[in-house]
Amino acid sequence: MARIKPQALLQQSKKKKAPSRISLTTIILFSLIVFMVVFFIFSAYRHFSHRSVNPDEPVRYTSRKVGELKNIDVPKYAIIQTSKGAIAVELFKDGSPEIVDEFIELCQKGHFKGMQFHRVIKHYVIQAGDIHSIGPAEQWTLKGKHYSQLDRSVKHEAFMLGTSKSKHDSKGFELYITTAPIPDLNEKITVFGRVTKGEEVVQEIEEVDTDDHYVPKSAIGIMDVTLEQKL
Template structure:
């Protein structure tokens, strides 16, 4: 048997230590595994970020007339829900257009001003009024006669707008008006600060109640409570 020379043994040893070449298939496979892992980690991070944001938003309190309200303008509730004896009326508040009136309305809600307030004037095809002040607004509109039934179709003001009288009053005398038809001189009479977005049928049901000669409902209709919300 022939003996292997030491030099040949050294060359054979070096050949065994050299790693074999990595195939292109293996490289592609490992690359795909890395991509899947990165995608999974990114999706997991995005999911938990969204979940944290949702929990934070859900944690915002739904303010009622008894709740305290403190914060910047971005914290101002955007919606008010009137729970009336006829059903619920949801209103979107126009903070940008009437910031002072909206602030006063919210403060009045916190004071419980609207709790138990009666709709003491109901004028068909005009407005329903909540509050006890004799501001003269409804008398003014009514005295103009039946021409309101022939309204100009170009009027920009629509029905179901929420407003309060421009007559100066303190916070204890905050009135509410909800129009049930377009009002030609709305800006002259009311500070409009919201619009009914849900519960128009409830407004119409209140509008159809029987009234006396002074437009006062023969059966009491009132606001049970008001709830302020950031979103609905």
């Protein structure tokens, strides 16, 4: 058997101890992973830092007072979440600016959460508010009214949102939604909005069983009201 020369053994030993080189493919792959991680972190930061000003996101006004809102920031719609479903209302800021401002401020304070529909008169109106201050039911009946002489202005249509014209504190701010064209109701309430979605919810509330004083026999309440720039 041929003997291996010492010089050859030394060279083989050096080859075994020499560190292996990292391939170019491994370097490229590692760099790509690092880049993707950094890009993901940066994108996530930009998304959450600018989320509140994204025009495609629904804007909810729950912290700023009405006086701090710019004209372009004033919400145009209110979503009334009831136990029967959601009712979307377009707010008439130009027609009833003071009432709309008061309504928005009360929404921010959670005034309408838990409010009950305490009076339901079929083919007339549904009313939400304080059941202890509803007054005589006769004030809201249709006796002696002639539909042939209805004023056809927008405020006399069905599915209009309003509140009492009488002076009241914030606790007395009640909501009325008409379910038929009501000309005389304009003498009692200030209309400040129109139902644009959820008419079927209004009609479902209108159809509930009531007692002789038009009070629903089963509780129907408002869970919350949120404000939106667009639907």
